[in-house]
Protein backbone atom coordinates (compact mmCIF):
# COMPACT_ATOMS: atom_id res chain seq x y z
CA UNK A 1 0.00 0.00 0.00
CA UNK A 2 2.98 2.29 -0.49
CA UNK A 3 2.26 3.39 -4.06
CA UNK A 4 3.20 7.00 -4.29
CA UNK A 5 4.32 7.27 -0.68
CA UNK A 6 7.59 6.87 1.19
CA UNK A 7 8.10 3.70 3.20
CA UNK A 8 9.43 3.65 6.76
CA UNK A 9 11.39 0.86 8.39
CA UNK A 10 11.72 1.00 12.15
CA UNK A 11 14.59 -0.89 13.64
CA UNK A 12 13.25 -2.89 16.56
CA UNK A 13 15.53 -5.39 18.17
CA UNK A 14 18.23 -5.22 20.79
CA UNK A 15 18.39 -1.44 21.29
CA UNK A 16 15.91 0.32 19.05
CA UNK A 17 12.35 -0.05 20.21
CA UNK A 18 13.25 -1.41 23.61
CA UNK A 19 12.40 -0.04 27.02
CA UNK A 20 15.65 -1.58 28.25
CA UNK A 21 17.61 1.10 26.38
CA UNK A 22 14.94 3.80 26.08
CA UNK A 23 12.65 3.39 29.04
CA UNK A 24 11.01 6.79 28.58
CA UNK A 25 9.87 6.17 24.98
CA UNK A 26 6.48 4.72 24.11
CA UNK A 27 7.68 2.57 21.23
CA UNK A 28 4.26 1.12 20.48
CA UNK A 29 2.87 4.63 20.19
CA UNK A 30 5.63 5.54 17.71
CA UNK A 31 4.56 2.60 15.58
CA UNK A 32 0.86 3.46 15.83
CA UNK A 33 1.51 7.12 14.97
CA UNK A 34 3.49 6.21 11.87
CA UNK A 35 0.94 3.63 10.78
CA UNK A 36 -1.79 6.27 11.04
CA UNK A 37 0.23 8.86 9.12
CA UNK A 38 -0.86 9.68 5.58
CA UNK A 39 -4.31 8.35 6.43
CA UNK A 40 -2.92 4.87 6.88
CA UNK A 41 -1.31 4.77 3.43
CA UNK A 42 2.23 4.84 4.78
CA UNK A 43 3.94 1.47 4.55
CA UNK A 44 5.59 0.95 7.94
CA UNK A 45 7.79 -2.07 8.50
CA UNK A 46 9.88 -3.33 11.36
CA UNK A 47 13.37 -4.72 11.06
CA UNK A 48 15.89 -6.66 13.07
CA UNK A 49 19.00 -4.76 14.13
CA UNK A 50 20.30 -2.57 11.32
CA UNK A 51 23.76 -2.37 12.83
CA UNK A 52 23.62 1.22 14.07
CA UNK A 53 22.74 0.65 17.72
CA UNK A 54 24.73 3.68 18.88
CA UNK A 55 22.09 5.77 17.10
CA UNK A 56 18.95 4.02 18.33
CA UNK A 57 16.08 4.48 17.68
CA UNK A 58 16.88 4.13 13.98
CA UNK A 59 14.31 4.80 11.25
CA UNK A 60 15.03 4.30 7.54
CA UNK A 61 12.89 6.36 5.18
CA UNK A 62 12.63 5.00 1.65
CA UNK A 63 11.63 7.52 -0.99
CA UNK A 64 8.34 7.27 -2.80
CA UNK A 65 8.61 5.58 -6.21
CA UNK A 66 8.38 8.92 -8.01
CA UNK A 67 11.02 10.51 -5.76
CA UNK A 68 13.28 7.48 -6.24
CA UNK A 69 12.87 7.79 -10.00
CA UNK A 70 13.97 11.41 -9.66
CA UNK A 71 17.10 10.34 -7.79
CA UNK A 72 16.10 10.45 -4.12
CA UNK A 73 17.90 8.00 -1.85
CA UNK A 74 16.89 6.34 1.41
CA UNK A 75 17.52 8.46 4.48
CA UNK A 76 18.63 6.96 7.76
CA UNK A 77 17.61 8.75 10.93
CA UNK A 78 19.01 8.12 14.38
CA UNK A 79 17.93 9.00 17.90
CA UNK A 80 14.28 9.38 17.00
CA UNK A 81 13.14 9.36 20.58
CA UNK A 82 10.82 12.14 21.58
CA UNK A 83 7.43 13.37 20.50
CA UNK A 84 8.84 16.35 18.61
CA UNK A 85 11.16 14.06 16.64
CA UNK A 86 8.23 11.89 15.62
CA UNK A 87 6.01 14.86 14.72
CA UNK A 88 8.77 16.27 12.55
CA UNK A 89 9.31 12.94 10.80
CA UNK A 90 5.57 12.60 10.13
CA UNK A 91 5.43 16.17 8.84
CA UNK A 92 8.29 15.45 6.47
CA UNK A 93 6.62 12.25 5.27
CA UNK A 94 3.43 14.21 4.59
CA UNK A 95 5.51 16.69 2.57
CA UNK A 96 6.90 13.80 0.50
CA UNK A 97 9.88 12.50 2.49
CA UNK A 98 13.20 11.89 0.70
CA UNK A 99 13.47 14.11 -2.34
CA UNK A 100 11.94 17.04 -0.44
CA UNK A 101 13.80 19.22 2.02
CA UNK A 102 13.56 17.82 5.52
CA UNK A 103 12.93 20.16 8.44
CA UNK A 104 16.16 21.06 10.26
CA UNK A 105 15.31 18.86 13.22
CA UNK A 106 14.98 15.84 10.92
CA UNK A 107 18.08 16.74 8.95
CA UNK A 108 20.06 16.89 12.21
CA UNK A 109 19.15 13.25 12.86
CA UNK A 110 20.46 11.85 9.60
CA UNK A 111 23.11 9.19 10.03
CA UNK A 112 25.37 7.32 7.66
CA UNK A 113 24.17 3.76 7.11
CA UNK A 114 26.60 1.39 8.82
CA UNK A 115 27.36 -0.57 5.65
CA UNK A 116 28.34 2.54 3.71
CA UNK A 117 32.01 3.36 3.97
CA UNK A 118 32.98 6.98 3.81
CA UNK A 119 36.07 7.66 1.76
CA UNK A 120 39.27 8.03 3.77
CA UNK A 121 40.01 11.59 4.76
CA UNK A 122 42.62 13.05 2.50
CA UNK A 123 45.64 14.50 4.25
CA UNK A 124 47.23 16.01 1.15
Ligand code: FES
Pocket residue numbers: 011012013014015016048049050051052053054056058
Ligand atom coordinates in the same frame (compact mmCIF):
# COMPACT_ATOMS: atom_id res chain seq x y z
S1 FES B 1 18.78 -2.40 17.33
FE1 FES B 1 18.53 -0.77 15.91
S2 FES B 1 20.46 -0.52 15.03
FE2 FES B 1 20.70 -2.17 16.40
